[in-house]
Amino acid sequence: MEPDSPATTKDAATPARRPGGRSSRVREQVVAAVLADLVERGFDGMSIDTVAARSGVHRATVYRRWRDVGGLLAEALDATSADDWPPPDTGSLAGDLLALNDEVYAALTEAPPVARALIAASFRSGEAARALERLWDDRYARCEVIVARAVGRGEAAPDTDARRLLVAATAPLYHGLVLLRNPPDPDLPARAAEDAALAARAGAYRSKNA
Numbered sequence: 001m002e003p004d005s006p007a008t009t010k011d012a013a014t015p016a017r018r019p020g021g022r023s024s025r026v027r028e029q030v031v032a033a034v035l036a037d038l039v040e041r042g043f044d045g046m047s048i049d050t051v052a053a054r055s056g057v058h059r060a061t062v063y064r065r066w067r068d069v070g071g072l073l074a075e076a077l078d079a080t081s082a083d084d085w086p087p088p089d090t091g092s093l094a095g096d097l098l099a100l101n102d103e104v105y106a107a108l109t110e111a112p113p114v115a116r117a118l119i120a121a122s123f124r125s126g127e128a129a130r131a132l133e134r135l136w137d138d139r140y141a142r143c144e145v146i147v148a149r150a151v152g153r154g155e156a157a158p159d160t161d162a163r164r165l166l167v168a169a170t171a172p173l174y175h176g177l178v179l180l181r182n183p184p185d186p187d188l189p190a191r192a193a194e195d196a197a198l199a200a201r202a203g204a205y206r207s208k209n210a
Contacts, residue, residue: 027075029055030062034076039112043069043121070127077118077131081138093150094197097169100143101189104170108177109184116178140166147200156200165205169196 033055037046046069052059066072088099107115122132140163147162156165172192176182199205 026057026061026065027079029057030066030072031076031079033057034072035114035118036112038073038076038117038121039114042117043124046072048072070125073118073121073125073128074131077122077128077135081135085139085142087143087146089146089149092197093146093153093155093200094194096146096149097193097196098190100146100166101170101173101193104173105177105184105186105189108173119174119178150197150200155197157203157206159207160200160203161205161207165196165200168199168205169193 030051033051034046037050037054041050048063048066048068049059051072052062055062062072066075088096088103090096090099118128119132122129143166144162147156147160147165150156151158151160169192172195173188176188177184
């Protein structure tokens with residue numbers, strides 16, 4: 001589950017695009033350029049001009065579709081939701097959470113640091129922040145099935161709040177690697193997954209409305 005979270009409606013100012021054809025190729029070229037430019041130059045070094053030059057797409061086209069750096073970053077984040085990524089299914093809650101955390105950990109420690117760069121950029125752009133929120137919503141919604149399966153196996157109470165459990169399992173990775181900038185710790189995904197699974201079995205994430 002990265003920043004590698006169903007896709008939601010884009011801002012009203014973003015034009016609808018049909019899949020396939022030239023429009024799709026242009027989008028793919030621009031998204032790839034945005035990610036590369038962000039990692040290389042940072043938010044302050046990016047511009048319509050630098051992305052257009054890197055992507056090979058005419059500046060007028062980039063400006064017409066995305067207007068500014070915030071629009072470009074939102075496009076890159078929204079593109080992440082337009083996939084068929086399935087949550088892991090290992091047969092146990094702890095196993096599913098560990099598999100999920102392994103994916104998060106890989107995204108947050110990869111080189112170049114695309115995921116961390118996107119998260120950082122979201123603090124500089126309202127449009128990018130809204131796109132990142134859509135991504136979180138998408139990924140957490142997809143992962144609710146992990147909790148539903150755990151309830152079915154008796155590993156969590158029927159009224160377990162799926163979002164709370166999933167956030168509790170993944171938050172230590174984001175907090176440690178992104179906010180505190182701790183060095184990579186290969187044991188962190190397992191510790192966080194096991195803690196969350198143990199707490200779920202004890203009823204820690206039961207719905208407050210129950």
